[in-house]
Amino acid sequence: MLLAIDTSAGTSVAVVDPTTHRVLAERSTDDSRRHAEVIGPFLRDVLTDAGITATDVTGVVAGMGPGPFTGLRVGIAAARTFAAARGVPVHPLVSHDAVAADVVASGDGAPFVVLTDARRREVYFSVHDQTGTRTAGPGLARPDDLDDVLGASSGFRRVTAVTVPAGRLGQLAADRLASGSPFAEDTPLYLRDPDVTMPGAPKRVAR
Numbered sequence: 608m609l610l611a612i613d614t615s616a617g618t619s620v621a622v623v624d625p626t627t628h629r630v631l632a633e634r635s636t637d638d639s640r641r642h643a644e645v646i647g648p649f650l651r652d653v654l655t656d657a658g659i660t661a662t663d664v665t666g667v668v669a670g671m672g673p674g675p676f677t678g679l680r681v682g683i684a685a686a687r688t689f690a691a692a693r694g695v696p697v698h699p700l701v702s703h704d705a706v707a708a709d710v711v712a713s714g715d716g717a718p719f720v721v722l723t724d725a726r727r728r729e730v731y732f733s734v735h736d737q738t739g740t741r742t743a744g745p746g747l748a749r750p751d752d753l754d755d756v757l758g759a760s761s762g763f764r765r766v767t768a769v770t771v772p773a774g775r776l777g778q779l780a781a782d783r784l785a786s787g788s789p790f791a792e793d794t795p796l797y798l799r800d801p802d803v804t805m806p807g808a809p810k811r812v813a814r
Contacts, residue, residue, distance in 0.1 A: 608652070608663045610689065611777035614642040614682030615702040616723045617770030620649040622657035623777030625666075625784055630774035632656035637769040639724065642681040650685070666695050668780040669739030670702035670771055672796030673723070673731040673745040683795055698780045699791045703733040703745055705776040706768045711739040712775075718742075719764040720757065723771075731798065734760045745799045 608631075609623045619635035632653040636645055654660060669686035673677045690697045703715060703721045710719055718736050725731045725747055732753065733744030743760065754761040 608657070608659055608779045609663045609666050609668055609698075609780055610686075610774040611668035611670075611774055611780065612646070612682045612683075612686045612689075613702050613705070613771040613773050614678050615670050615672045615674030615748060615771055616644065616678075616768060618642050618645050618649060618678075618682070619770050619773035619776075620646070620653050621773035622653045622659065622664075623668075623774060623779050623781060625777075625781040628778050628781050630777065631658075631776045633772070635770050635773065639675075639678060639769075642678045646681055646685050650689070652706070661689070664693055664695060666690075666698055666780070666784075667693075668698045668700060668773075668777050670705065670773070670776055671699045671791055671794065672702055672779065673725070673747070674702065674796070675726050675800050676797050679795055681795065697793065698783070699793045700776055700779055701733070701741065701745065701791050701796065702771045702776070703731070703735075703768075704739070704741060705771050705773075706766065707733070707735040707739040707741065708775045708779055709772055710735070710766055711737070715764070717764060718760070718775075719766050720753075720760060722765055722767045722802060724769075725798070732757070732762065745796055757795075
């Protein structure tokens with residue numbers, strides 16, 4: 608069984624059967640401020656709903672962003688901690704790829720751009736072709752600058768996601784495990800420095 612976790616936008620947790628690719632249980636919220644409060648209950652609930660225990664989990668799928676530092680690290684830390692406790696691997700994936708897979712499943716059949724909130728009046732973006740394959744990004748831009756940043760892709764349909772479907776993330780991982788395709792780098796995609804910075808040297812006070 609695969610346990611999938613993503614907190615790059617809202618919070619989403621799911622259990623996916625890698626053999627059938629079926630989503631057995633999923634919990635999500637688009638609240639982008641309460642990742643730490645809901646991640647524990649979501650983990651408990653999806654295991655219960657799927658009718659399994661932690662010992663049945665054979666891999667943990669982690670959405671690596673892009674996402675704001677504070678929220679994204681909650682899900683990645685939860686995924687790594689669970690995997691370490693169980694002695695199972697972490698399978699990292701780019702979060703936007705799960706959104707893209709959902710778009711393709713809807714049957715639109717045209718290239719598109721995935722957008723998620725980056726705060727500070729900016730958005731994260733990635734460009735995908737009609738199969739869901741990422742052709743550019745992830746990147747970071749102000750909405751007013753998107754046309755210039757995207758260039759020829761600026762005319763593509765834009766899909767704004769408020770949460771990343773962990774169930775779809777788990778299905779993508781199941782696909783890669785079955786085909787032997789590589790996973791993403793095990794590095795969070797913050798794409799910018801955190802809001803908190805280390806203080807500089809103390810100023811000298813003249814007497």
